[in-house]
Amino acid sequence: MFDFLDLDRYDLFGAFWTTVQLTVLSGIGSLIWGTILAAMRVSPVPIMRAFGTVYVHVFRNTPLTLIIVACSQLLAYTLGMTMWADFGTQSLSFRLAVLGFVLYTSTFVCEALRSGINTVPVGQAEAARALGLSFTQVLTLIVLPQAFRAVVAPLANVLIALTKNTTVAAAIGVAEAALLMRDMIEQEAQLVPIAILFAFGFIVLTLPTGLFLGWVAKRAAVKR
Amino acid sequence: MSDLSVLYDAPGPRARRRNVLIAVVFLVVLAAGAGWVLSVLEDNGELDWDQWEPFFTNGNVWTTFILPGLQNTLIAAGLSMLIALPLGAALGIGRLSDHAWVRIPAGTVVEFFRAIPVLLLMLFANEAYAMWTDIDRDVRPLYAVVTGLVLYNASVLAEVVRAGVLALPRGQTDAAKAIGMRKGQIMLFVLLPQAVTAMLPAIVSQLVVIVKDTALGGAMLGYSELLDSVGLIDGNFANLLAAFTVIAVIFIVLNFLLTSFASWLEGRIRRGKRGTGAVLSTTVTDELDAAGDVPGPGGLAKT
Numbered sequence: 016m017f018d019f020l021d022l023d024r025y026d027l028f029g030a031f032w033t034t035v036q037l038t039v040l041s042g043i044g045s046l047i048w049g050t051i052l053a054a055m056r057v058s059p060v061p062i063m064r065a066f067g068t069v070y071v072h073v074f075r076n077t078p079l080t081l082i083i084v085a086c087s088q089l090l091a092y093t094l095g096m097t098m099w100a101d102f103g104t105q106s107l108s109f110r111l112a113v114l115g116f117v118l119y120t121s122t123f124v125c126e127a128l129r130s131g132i133n134t135v136p137v138g139q140a141e142a143a144r145a146l147g148l149s150f151t152q153v154l155t156l157i158v159l160p161q162a163f164r165a166v167v168a169p170l171a172n173v174l175i176a177l178t179k180n181t182t183v184a185a186a187i188g189v190a191e192a193a194l195l196m197r198d199m200i201e202q203e204a205q206l207v208p209i210a211i212l213f214a215f216g217f218i219v220l221t222l223p224t225g226l227f228l229g230w231v232a233k234r235a236a237v238k239r
Numbered sequence: 240m241s242d243l244s245v246l247y248d249a250p251g252p253r254a255r256r257r258n259v260l261i262a263v264v265f266l267v268v269l270a271a272g273a274g275w276v277l278s279v280l281e282d283n284g285e286l287d288w289d290q291w292e293p294f295f296t297n298g299n300v301w302t303t304f305i306l307p308g309l310q311n312t313l314i315a316a317g318l319s320m321l322i323a324l325p326l327g328a329a330l331g332i333g334r335l336s337d338h339a340w341v342r343i344p345a346g347t348v349v350e351f352f353r354a355i356p357v358l359l360l361m362l363f364a365n366e367a368y369a370m371w372t373d374i375d376r377d378v379r380p381l382y383a384v385v386t387g388l389v390l391y392n393a394s395v396l397a398e399v400v401r402a403g404v405l406a407l408p409r410g411q412t413d414a415a416k417a418i419g420m421r422k423g424q425i426m427l428f429v430l431l432p433q434a435v436t437a438m439l440p441a442i443v444s445q446l447v448v449i450v451k452d453t454a455l456g457g458a459m460l461g462y463s464e465l466l467d468s469v470g471l472i473d474g475n476f477a478n479l480l481a482a483f484t485v486i487a488v489i490f491i492v493l494n495f496l497l498t499s500f501a502s503w504l505e506g507r508i509r510r511g512k513r514g515t516g517a518v519l520s521t522t523v524t525d526e527l528d529a530a531g532d533v534p535g536p537g538g539l540a541k542t
Contacts, residue, residue: 057244057246059244059246059247059250059254059258060258060261060262060265061262062262062265062266063261063262063265066265066269072491072495073491075494076447076451076490076491076493076494076495076498077451077487077490077491077494078450078451078452078453078454078455078466078490079451079454080451080454080455080457080458080466081454081466081469081483081486081487081490084458084466084469085483085487088479088483089479089480089483093283093285093479093480094279094280094283094285095283096279137245140245140246141245144245144247144248149247150246150247153246153247154246158246179354179355179356179357180356181356182356182358182359183358183455183458185358185459186455186458186459192359193356193358193359193362193459196359196362197362197459200362200363200366201366206363206366206367206370210359210363213359214351214354214355214359217354217355217356217359218351218354218355221354222354
């Protein structure tokens with residue numbers, strides 16, 4: 016049944032490895048940029064709050080596909096911003112895809128964090144202020160650590176969504192799982208086994224992540 | 240004052256000065272970034288008026304490219320929602336069934352399709368239609384896009400329906416049992432009608448996800464939707480930046496309206512005196528997980 020699986024011809028593990036790399040790198044980037052955005056959105060400086068709000072609304076409401084395609088066609092091929100990679104190489108599309116994923120996914124990280132900040136009881140911040148801590152101290156020492164512990168589960172959902180979203184990188188030719196699947200179903204006659212194989216691959220990637228992070232979320236959550 | 244948060248003290252004179260300083264520095268950095276971007280765009284001639292002019296003076300751009308694209312996007316999104324809703328309701332109710340032989344298959348289907356990227360579903364559907372049906376080549380992308388979106392979103396909506404039913408107070412079921420209703424009747428006449436109200440905001444938010452996902456069909460299957468029209472406009476007027484900007488703005492405005500409508504609905508249902516006040520939040524973490532929303536006493540971050 017699986018005789019179509021010519022591993023010399025189709026780099027199955029390489030494709031899924033690219034998917035994993037895309038997920039991990041974009042995940043780290045989104046976490047950092049999303050945290051900064053969340054901090055901006057609760058900061059005392061109105062202009063930063065405005066920037067954060069506008070950014071989140073704009074990028075969250077744009078289709079990810081549009082962002083990724085624009086990164087490739089507009090940023091790289093029209094404006095020549097190649098992110099220190101050469102034209103037409105895999106590493107160029109890979110980097111552009113990561114950039115696009117970070118721009119998009121960080122908005123969801125930001126919103127998740129903001130709802131996490133909401134779960135921290137008001138008294139925590141009031142007590143911190145009563146001690147004379149500044150906004151930065153309140154946020155980084157008191158509120159964010161507790162907020163992060165509350166949002167492990169939502170962030171896990173964002174990460175799983177990101178794993179699935181990395182398939183969009185196929186639109187700009189990154190050699191990841193979805194692109195390989197398209198090649199294979201076009202060239203081999205066995206549609207269903209191939210589809211099951213790739214579906215299985217994604218289940219293998221997302222299911223353990225979900226279970227593991229669910230376990231982490233239970234342990235990390237602040238008992239109130 | 241609505242402008243204050245519990246995260247920081249009401250600014251005194253020094254803090255106010257510092258905040259102004261930070262704001263100025265931030266603005267300068269932002270302006271420098273924007274200026275650099277603009278200068279790069281200027282050098283590439285992307286800001287020339289003739290690049291943007293077709294959108295304002297040439298009605299053909301709208302009637303030949305943008306509006307048909309928008310129409311196709313809305314057709315695909317609307318069809319997907321219409322088909323996915325009843326399917327999702329059936330799956331969601333199936334998951335709540337007392338019979339294991341209904342509950343387990345429904346649960347498996349839901350979890351399976353939720354774990355798979357919607358793009359894989361679209362690619363599969365496209366190839367399946369090509370191999371096993373004689374659907375015309377012209378409409379095959381639409382079929383594939385809708386099939387992929389339906390499979391995925393029905394399973395997401397199943398979770399929404401399940402969460403909506405579970406969010407209702409237990410007393411509803413108990414009271415219905417007490418007056419002698421049967422299981423099917425309770426679901427059909429008591430729980431589901433109330434759950435629909437609770438679910439409405441989440442359903443509208445899911446529509447945003449669907450609208451965004453239709454763009455995949457344009458990029459990967461050649462479905463001539465809104466994103467696809469960027470290429471067509473650029474092919475005719477060689478104005479890539481302008482085309483991308485206009486299309487992105489249309490997407491953003493459309494989705495922003497839907498999101499705002501969803502939050503408005505949520506607030507209205509929450510405040511409403513009729514009904515149980517149970518409502519599913521619209522907080523979507525993209526491919527929404529209805530259970531992933533963080534409940535909490537609340538108050539720190541302003542919304």
